[in-house]
Amino acid sequence: MPGLDRRNAPRTGVKKRNSVQMTTTGPIPPEVDGVPDAPTGRLTSPHPAPSTSVGGGDVPDPLTVGRRVRHVRQESGRTLGDVAAEIGMSASALSLIENGKREPRLSVLNALAQALGTQLSELLTTAPPSRRAALEIRLERAQRGEGYDALGLPRVKIGPRLPTEALEALVGLHEAMAASSAERAATPEHARRANLGLRERMRAADNYFGEIEDEAAQLLGAINYTGGPVGRVSVDRMAAHLGFSLVHTGDLPGSTRTVTDLQHKRIYLPQPEAGQHDSRSLALQALGHLVLGHDVPVDYAEFLTQRVEINYFAASVLMPQEGAVQLLRQAMDAKDIAIEDLRDAFAVSYETAAHRFTNLATRHLGIPVHFMRIGQDGVIYKAYENDGVIFPSDATGAIEGQRVCRAWTARRVFEQPDLSQAFCAYTDTRSGTYWCTAAIDRTPAGVFSVNVGVRYQDVKWMRGRETTHRATSRCPDPTCCNLPPADLADRWSGNAWPSARAHSHLLAAMPPGVFPGVDDTEVYRFLDRHAPA
Numbered sequence: 001m002p003g004l005d006r007r008n009a010p011r012t013g014v015k016k017r018n019s020v021q022m023t024t025t026g027p028i029p030p031e032v033d034g035v036p037d038a039p040t041g042r043l044t045s046p047h048p049a050p051s052t053s054v055g056g057g058d059v060p061d062p063l064t065v066g067r068r069v070r071h072v073r074q075e076s077g078r079t080l081g082d083v084a085a086e087i088g089m090s091a092s093a094l095s096l097i098e099n100g101k102r103e104p105r106l107s108v109l110n111a112l113a114q115a116l117g118t119q120l121s122e123l124l125t126t127a128p129p130s131r132r133a134a135l136e137i138r139l140e141r142a143q144r145g146e147g148y149d150a151l152g153l154p155r156v157k158i159g160p161r162l163p164t165e166a167l168e169a170l171v172g173l174h175e176a177m178a179a180s181s182a183e184r185a186a187t188p189e190h191a192r193r194a195n196l197g198l199r200e201r202m203r204a205a206d207n208y209f210g211e212i213e214d215e216a217a218q219l220l221g222a223i224n225y226t227g228g229p230v231g232r233v234s235v236d237r238m239a240a241h242l243g244f245s246l247v248h249t250g251d252l253p254g255s256t257r258t259v260t261d262l263q264h265k266r267i268y269l270p271q272p273e274a275g276q277h278d279s280r281s282l283a284l285q286a287l288g289h290l291v292l293g294h295d296v297p298v299d300y301a302e303f304l305t306q307r308v309e310i311n312y313f314a315a316s317v318l319m320p321q322e323g324a325v326q327l328l329r330q331a332m333d334a335k336d337i338a339i340e341d342l343r344d345a346f347a348v349s350y351e352t353a354a355h356r357f358t359n360l361a362t363r364h365l366g367i368p369v370h371f372m373r374i375g376q377d378g379v380i381y382k383a384y385e386n387d388g389v390i391f392p393s394d395a396t397g398a399i400e401g402q403r404v405c406r407a408w409t410a411r412r413v414f415e416q417p418d419l420s421q422a423f424c425a426y427t428d429t430r431s432g433t434y435w436c437t438a439a440i441d442r443t444p445a446g447v448f449s450v451n452v453g454v455r456y457q458d459v460k461w462m463r464g465r466e467t468t469h470r471a472t473s474r475c476p477d478p479t480c481c482n483l484p485p486a487d488l489a490d491r492w493s494g495n496a497w498p499s500a501r502a503h504s505h506l507l508a509a510m511p512p513g514v515f516p517g518v519d520d521t522e523v524y525r526f527l528d529r530h531a532p533a
Helices: 062-075 080-087 091-098 106-115 131-144 164-185 189-204 210-222 232-241 276-291 300-318 321-333 339-346 350-365 409-415 456-461 486-492 520-530
Strands: 020-024 052-054 057-059 245-249 256-261 266-270 370-375 380-385 423-429 432-443 446-455 470-472
Touching (some): 062 091, 062 131, 080 091, 080 106, 131 164, 210 232, 210 300, 256 276, 256 520, 266 276, 266 520, 300 350, 321 339, 321 350, 350 432, 350 446, 409 423, 432 456, 446 456
Parallel strands (some): 245 266, 423 470
Antiparallel strands (some): 020 256, 256 266, 370 380, 423 432, 432 446
């Protein structure tokens, strides 16, 4: 697919590597509704284990000590039993030391050094005695790592009969897996990089993806859709056309939004307390995996891409391109484009209408746009732009989690007395002047602002352009809004000690699993409970 670089997958359905498809609800990177990913297990680090201090010197780990003892013994031409007998221990005990399975006391090491005619420091050198020994140590560490047992693989016996080439290959495989695991599990940085790359591809495509539009149109045609809002009955008919049934239930696993049973052709949805719009969108997102031929994602970047695609698919079904473009062009002719009209015409949420506007505005109307969803504290949860606006970002270019300027419309809307109405305003920024319209979205997770903006030269097409609200943003200049006003600072600096609300997900690794954050045991038990007899 242009822009998203989607792999060529068959359109007949999802390949059944797993028996379920799951959509998660955990902490999200703020793209267009995605969650972070991590592998199920983690091998030991390829870096050497830290040494310990004995008598003021550094002592290597038992594996290295054992290999040095073996190396010195073999170099001197002594047998295991011979040396063991000289120092008064059994050959099996000395073998455990040489294999790194027993940590020798310092007195034993002294005795071994004397028996082998060498210095104690020679046995305590942290460097492995040879390249072969170094490889053996690294493989042994990998096989002793906590994540190795989770792989379900037998342990390779490390001995002189194991060819060096095989040893190198095994070590290379383990350390490549460990590096990938560490990169993806240690921090959300992998998620941030993947999200940044995805947003760049979306911008390059003007957030418009023709293949998904075509798939949505074909599915609508299959149920003889003729126009207007796509209701729940129509969604049921689409599912039936694809051979699936929609089942609402009150006991979905807490880590999921929906669960698809590919064996029995059922899609389980939450009870519709959250409203009909949510139910339709969730059902269409689950169907999107089938229609778009998604495979089980191999990494977070692919997982995130699939999430963007199914969100796009659901919106293009709920707000079909032909009808939405016709409405927008009529509004453009009247110089009266409004997100509210899209929302009302297709009976969707304001945020869905705003997203859909970003899909169609540039390709069909020639209007570059930007979109934001932010919390009351100004932190960005989702964002998109192709109109040149400069979002706040960190050193990597990531914008999610950054705080937008207090002068921006997306934050000023929270200050309005009537939060039921969209708020329109102009903002002069370092990249130009933008007109924006923002609305409040109340959800169980909190209160958010949904903002759509255009360049000053394009405001002539928008309803609300006559607003007199205007502000100037000097960010990232800290004197704009990041530093408190001088009078407040003088009065309270040194006299305030706020207790910060710590978010544990800031320090957590990304949730593990092929479907990140999903508890597989919960899901499989759920499917067992609901499977037809």
